[in-house]
Structure formats: C-alpha cells, structure tokens
Amino acid sequence: MANRFHKARFKTIVRNYGLQLHNVKSYASLYKPNAAFRVSTDEGDFLIKPFYRRKIGNKLTTKQQIVRLSSYIQKLKEHGYPHLPNWLVTKSGGYWVTQSGRPYYMMEWVEGGQLQSEQDYENLGSALATLHNICKGSLPPMSRCTRNQTKLFKMQDILFRRRLPTIRKRKGAGKWFNEHGGHCIKLANEAWGAIDAPEPKHIMEEEINHPALIHGDVTSPNVIIHSNGLFLIDWDQLRIDSTYYEIVKTLLNTTNYNQVQIDALLRGYEQLKPLIPAERVLVSSLFRLPVEAWIAARGIASGRGSRVFRLLERTWDARLSAIQWMDEWARRQLSDIAFVPH
Known part of the structure; x- marks a missing residue:
C-alpha cells in the first residue's frame, strides 16, 4: 500500500487525466522499491509509472527522453500497434504529467498470465x-x-x-x-x-x-x-x-x-x-x-x-x-x- 505522500501525489496526477483517485498500490522491480503503481479510480484501474532517465548510451535529459518516448508511442498508436496497452492522454493532450521534477505516465492496467505455452x-x-x-x-x-x-x-x-x-x-x-x-x-x-x-x-x-x-x-x-x-x-x-x-x-x-x-x-x-x-x-x-x-x-x-x-x-x-x-x-x-x- 502506498503511503499518504504517494496517495496525495497520485491524486494530483490522475486529476490531470480527468479521473478521481480511490486507492494506490505500489509494485517493486528488481532494482526499485516503487517501480510502478496500480491506481484505482472512478473509471477503473490503471498503471502509473515514474519515468527515469536512461543513462547508458544516451546524452539526452530526462525531459528530452520522455518527449522522444512519447513521440514513438504516438506513432505506435497511430499505426494501431495491437500489443501496446492504451496509453492515456491528459485533458490538455499530453502524454505525461510532471510531479516534483519527475515525469509520470498513465496506461490501462492489463491483468493476465505469463508466458507458458x-x-x-x-x-x-x-x-x-x-x-x-x-x-x-x-x-x-x-x-x-x-x-x-x-x-x-x-x-x-x-x-x-x-x-x-x-x-x-x-x-x-x-x-x-x-x-x-x-x-x-x-x-x-x-x-x-x-x-x-x-x-x-x-x-x-x-x-x-x-x-x-x-x-x-x-x-x-x-x-x-x-x-x-x-x-x-x-x-x-x-x-x-x-x-x-x-x-x-x-x-x-x-x-x-x-x-x-x-x-x-x-x-x-x-x-x-x-x-x-x-x-x-x-x-x-x-x-x-x-x-x-x-x-x-x-x-x-x-x-x-x-x-x-x-x-x-x-x-x-x-x-x-x-x-x-x-x-x-x-x-x-x-x-x-x-x-x-x-
């Protein structure tokens, strides 16, 4: 369960997408304790992910990288790539929200199994x-x-x-x-x-x-x-x-x-x-x-x-x-x- 600080932050983030926050749950990765968050809203569950600058082989700033990433996501959406979960757009048409200097993006939450067959x-x-x-x-x-x-x-x-x-x-x-x-x-x-x-x-x-x-x-x-x-x-x-x-x-x-x-x-x-x-x-x-x-x-x-x-x-x-x-x-x-x- 995310703490009150996280919940207050994500309340502001989801509001940018025209949604109302109900609950937040954090998920750890191999390297980060809070790598991603599952947010429950009035329109269902979604993924919120903080974006971190890719350092290896890249001289772009964090903002330049998220701008480039967003342009590629837009291309995939325009071409109808079927294996990309829906990447939400803010009320102002943006692909991410900045909180405390960190970009966050929001996608549909996809529930399912892992590779087997x-x-x-x-x-x-x-x-x-x-x-x-x-x-x-x-x-x-x-x-x-x-x-x-x-x-x-x-x-x-x-x-x-x-x-x-x-x-x-x-x-x-x-x-x-x-x-x-x-x-x-x-x-x-x-x-x-x-x-x-x-x-x-x-x-x-x-x-x-x-x-x-x-x-x-x-x-x-x-x-x-x-x-x-x-x-x-x-x-x-x-x-x-x-x-x-x-x-x-x-x-x-x-x-x-x-x-x-x-x-x-x-x-x-x-x-x-x-x-x-x-x-x-x-x-x-x-x-x-x-x-x-x-x-x-x-x-x-x-x-x-x-x-x-x-x-x-x-x-x-x-x-x-x-x-x-x-x-x-x-x-x-x-x-x-x-x-x-x-």
Whole structure:
C-alpha cells in the first residue's frame, strides 16, 4: 500500500487525466522499491509509472527522453500497434504529467498470465516482428546500431580476457572460470569470425537505411497474456535501435534456453518478418557471445556479481545446447555463407 505522500501525489496526477483517485498500490522491480503503481479510480484501474532517465548510451535529459518516448508511442498508436496497452492522454493532450521534477505516465492496467505455452512464444515473436515493421518509412535515419553494439561487446570481451587470469585464482567462482573460461573465449572467437564475415557485415552497414523501433526490455514479467491477446508493458526503453540484438535479448530473457520456446518465438517472428541467411548468422552469432560470463566476471572482479554468477553456473549447459540449436537454425537456409560454427 502506498503511503499518504504517494496517495496525495497520485491524486494530483490522475486529476490531470480527468479521473478521481480511490486507492494506490505500489509494485517493486528488481532494482526499485516503487517501480510502478496500480491506481484505482472512478473509471477503473490503471498503471502509473515514474519515468527515469536512461543513462547508458544516451546524452539526452530526462525531459528530452520522455518527449522522444512519447513521440514513438504516438506513432505506435497511430499505426494501431495491437500489443501496446492504451496509453492515456491528459485533458490538455499530453502524454505525461510532471510531479516534483519527475515525469509520470498513465496506461490501462492489463491483468493476465505469463508466458507458458508454445503458442504464447509464437505470439511473442509475432508481436516483436510487428513492432520492428510497423513504423517503416516514418522514422528518422538511425545509426549503425548493431555494429555499435558489437563494438561494445568486443570491448567487454577484451576486458574479460584481461580479468580471467585473476578471476581464476578466486575461491569459489575461480573453479568455474578455470574450467569454462577457455570455452568462453572460443565462443567469442567463433562469433567474431561470423559477425566480421562479408555478408553479416553488409547487413550491419545497411541497417542505417532501415530504422526500426524496438521495445528495449522484453523480459518475462513485461509480457502479459490477456484474454484479448498478448501485451507488452514497461515501454520506457522504446527507441530506434538494433532489431537483431532485440531478438537475441528477448530469447535470453524469456525462454530459459528452452529450445521449443526458442523455436516458437523465432517461428512467430519469421512468419511476419523473414530473415535472410546473413541475418540468421548475425542473430545466432550475437546469441553465441558469452555475455553473461563477461557480466559475472566484471561483478566478481569488483567484489559483486554473485547472483549473476549463480545464474550463469546453473544455466551454462542449457546455454550451450541452445547455442548448438541456434547454429542449426542458422544453417537451415545457408548454402552460400562461408562460416557456420561447428
């Protein structure tokens, strides 16, 4: 239950939308105790979310970011994107309300279940492909986002290799990195070999001519299975960026390396947005990168990272099996691509 301070604040916020507040309940995320709020009003229940500035790779102010986010939400609404809960507009036509210097936005509250069935994952793939396609032709030019992302990953890989000798001497985690550290380097080398091949490289160079919106944070808690269909929530990171890496992140964040679920999600995606062979190589290679090991090593080197390491340790075998499955998926349409990992 939100305290009196929260209730007074939200009373003012909902009034901007022409509603009367009855009650407020706060919800925590992994990182914030009051990440979102469910408000009961005279017109039903809604979600209110404080908007926080995205710091990584972004120099815009909080206001500039919420303005840009709102413009993208407006585009999705105009194009009729079916997986976006209704984003409310204030009485004055705005997409957010500022309270104590913080922007807040309001959406319909969507009640439902989580991803379970194969059909759910296929629908998620379709929702992602629809998002990546829907505003085609109405977006400003983008940078070469996937190429930029791979540059960041190459830096992380370099740092991992530098840290590895020291981490191998640590108690506990050191044993795992002694056993699997070399394999992490091998996986990365194979991925770089594929990503730097001419065909995927051409795809990344041409990306500037095909700007697309991505959700930016498709995780299991952000996917709601409702009687009216599948909805994506928490749109704070909506932006123009790499669709290829969004596919990979979605697979990593939602499937638990389950190959049936991976297959269903990719099948649903390609029914609406088929991937040519070089694009499949790019996706499977980004999936191959041992990003979780890099993150765990960085955390261990700084005296943290135990949670990430435990997850890495627990899922490593399933991760390797999923990588092998992704290799086979990439090969299905490959007859003229020189490099496919074995």
